[in-house]
Amino acid sequence: MKIFNHNTTLQKFFFIAMSIVCLTPFVSSPIALLLGFGLALIIGNPFEKYLHHYIHLLLQISIVGLGFGLKLNEALQAGKTGFILTIISISTIMILGYFLGKFFKLERPLSYLISVGTAICGGSAIAATSPIIKPSTKQISLALAIIFTLNSIALFVYPAIGHWLHLSQEQFGLWCAIGIHDTSSVVGAASKYGNEALKVATTVKLARALWIIPVSLLTMFIFKNKESKIKIPWxxxxxIMAILLNTYFPFFDQFSSVITVLAKSGLNLTLFFIGSTLSLQTLKAIGLKPLGIAIFLWVFISVGSLLFIMN
Structure with a gap:
């Protein structure tokens, strides 16, 4: 029950105040997400119609900032480690998602969006392939709601499992990059686990995100739509430029730690915004069949990649 339905000024005040709190080092990524969801549930979100654009922009800026905390050799090593696992996981999830969609007679566009969102990078992959397959607005909303809900759960579950299994920083970072859908939650979970995990997770996940390009080309062939444009995550x-500057220009060494801290704060604010866009109405609209398929794909890639990494 929202308590400030008729007082927009108070809503804006509390929302801005909590946004500032999320920028402080006292708030972790999962807590920022919870604060956003809780605040939207209690008082509503007065900025909801404006936030979606800024979520993507802030996430991209934060990711670039994290690049100043990496050296080129670290990035290359992480990318090399996750390359084979990325290929295996993407192809497996796309094939499995196709057959599950057929078996449960789920609408083809919705099934495809869930599969590509799970296989590559959540909301970004859904946004990239939607103009190609031309799903309905409801199908896009459902796919995004499912992916963001599972992302929110992963933000809490993954670090707990990682500590329980005593995963190393590198193991956990790689697992996050493969098993969690969206880049924001990948970086959020990894940053909670440790700095080394964050470096591996960020690099592998962004290398994974580049698979949007070949998968979009394949999507154009599958759905026979040659007129659509592919969205490249520029x-x-x-x-990569931030990594190169941090590696080859010692001048940036004196600023890199500050930029990295600001980038992590920006990520927390991003997760707060994401949490504030979730609602009980959206969650109630999710059907059992698409949710069941999404959960199965997520558990499959999570368990499968974890066993691969541990062995």
Whole structure:
């Protein structure tokens, strides 16, 4: 029950105040997500219609900032480690998602969006392939709601399992990058686990995000739509540029730690915004069949990648 339905000024005050709190080092990534969801549940979100654009922009800026905390050799090593696992996981999830969609007679566009969101990078992959397969607005909303809900759960579950299994920083970072859908939750969970985990997770996940390009081309062939344009995640190029500047220009050493701290704060604010866009109405609208398929794919990739990494 929202308590400030008729007082927009109070809503805005509390929302801005909590946004500032999420920028402090006292708030972790999972807590920022919870605060956003709780605040939206109690008082509503007065900025909801504006936030979706800023969520993507803030996430991209934060990711680029994290690049200043990496050296080129670290990035190459992490990318090399996750390359084979990325290929195996993407192809497996896309094939499995196709057959599950057929078996449960789920609408083809919705089934495809869930599969590509799970296989590559959550909301970004859904946004990239939607103009190609032309799903209904409801199908896009459902796919995003499912992916963001599972992302929110992963933000809490993954670090707990990682500590329980005594995963190393590198193991956990790689597992996050493969098993969690969206980049924001990947980086959020990894940052909670440790700095080394964050470096591995960020690099592998962004390398994984580049698979949007070949998968979009394949999608155009499958859905026979040659008129659509492919959305390329250009910000990954800026992330690579940040790594190169931090590696080859000692001048940036004196600023890199500050930039990294600011980037982590920006990520927390991003997760707060994401949490504030979730609602009980959205969650109630999710059907059992699409949710069941999404959970199965997520558990499959989570368990499968974890066993692969541990062995």
């Amino acid at each position: 910000f990954i190029g800026y992330f």
